Amino acid sequence: MLKMTGICKAYRTEVLEIFALRDLSIHVRESEFIAVTGPSGCGKTAFLMIAGMLDSFNEGEYELDGVNVYRMNDRERSWLRNEKIGFVFQSFNLLNDLKHDLGVSMVFISHDLAVVRYIADSIVVLRHGVVAETGSAESVYNDPQAEYTKKLLAAAPGPRLGRDPTNSLVFQRGG
Numbered sequence: 001m002l003k004m005t006g007i008c009k010a011y012r013t014e015v016l017e018i019f020a021l022r023d024l025s026i027h028v029r030e031s032e033f034i035a036v037t038g039p040s041g042c043g044k045t046a047f048l049m050i051a052g053m054l055d056s057f058n059e060g061e062y063e064l065d066g067v068n069v070y071r072m073n074d075r076e077r078s079w080l081r082n083e084k085i086g087f088v089f090q091s092f093n094l095l096n097d098l099k100h101d102l103g104v105s106m107v108f109i110s111h112d113l114a115v116v117r118y119i120a121d122s123i124v125v126l127r128h129g130v131v132a133e134t135g136s137a138e139s140v141y142n143d144p145q146a147e148y149t150k151k152l153l154a155a156a157p158g159p160r161l162g163r164d165p166t167n168s169l170v171f172q173r174g175g
């Protein structure tokens with residue numbers, strides 16, 4: 001569905017060049033919920049802007065439903081965005097219904113690994129624009145391989161998400 005390969009995004013000024021994303025490859029399949037997570041500055045927004053076709057990239061390939069985004073002009077890109085992409089801010093409790101009822105795929109952007117675990121099938125942990133670790137939500141959360149992920153998990157803040165009797169996501173105290 002959404003396939004990025006080797007994406008690089010650099011912000012250039014007269015004196016310096018900042019790489020927001022380096023060689024980023026992400027594949028989201030139909031009905032898959034994937035989370036992109038990591039601390040401030042790791043490249044989440046840079047990724048989101050490219051995924052939503054709101055910003056350009058310097059290197060790599062981006063395919064959306066088999067269409068090569070890079071080769072499109074602005075009008076074609078706007079049309080594709082309109083047809084294929086939706087942005088949802090914060091109201092994530094109903095998103096699982098969309099997945100089951102409509103088969104939509106979702107990329108969930110958050111710095112909170114604890115929240116991400118309950119929503120996503122798989123997790124991509126970004127560090128300085130590079131994928132530090134990726135895998136199923138359960139494996140990344142319960143058996144993190146990268147030291148960086150372990151540190152992020154240890155630093156994850158208080159409230160945890162759970163499910164109420166209607167299967168909606170709710171915050172739980174403690175944990």
Ligand SMILES: Nc1ncnc2c1ncn2[C@@H]1O[C@H](COP(=O)(O)OP(=O)(O)OP(=O)(O)O)[C@@H](O)[C@H]1O
Pocket residue numbers: 011012018019020038039040041042043044045046047111
């Ligand atoms: N317009 C810009 N010009 C120069 N550098 C930028 C610009 N926008 C982002 N960056 C840099 O790119 C990197 C990635 O930034 P990005 O905004 O994607 O991080 P983020 O993960 O979304 O952070 P946050 O959690 O704070 O939203 C950072 O080093 C940031 O300083």
Ligand SMILES: [Mg+2]
Pocket residue numbers: 044045046
């Ligand atoms: Mg951001």
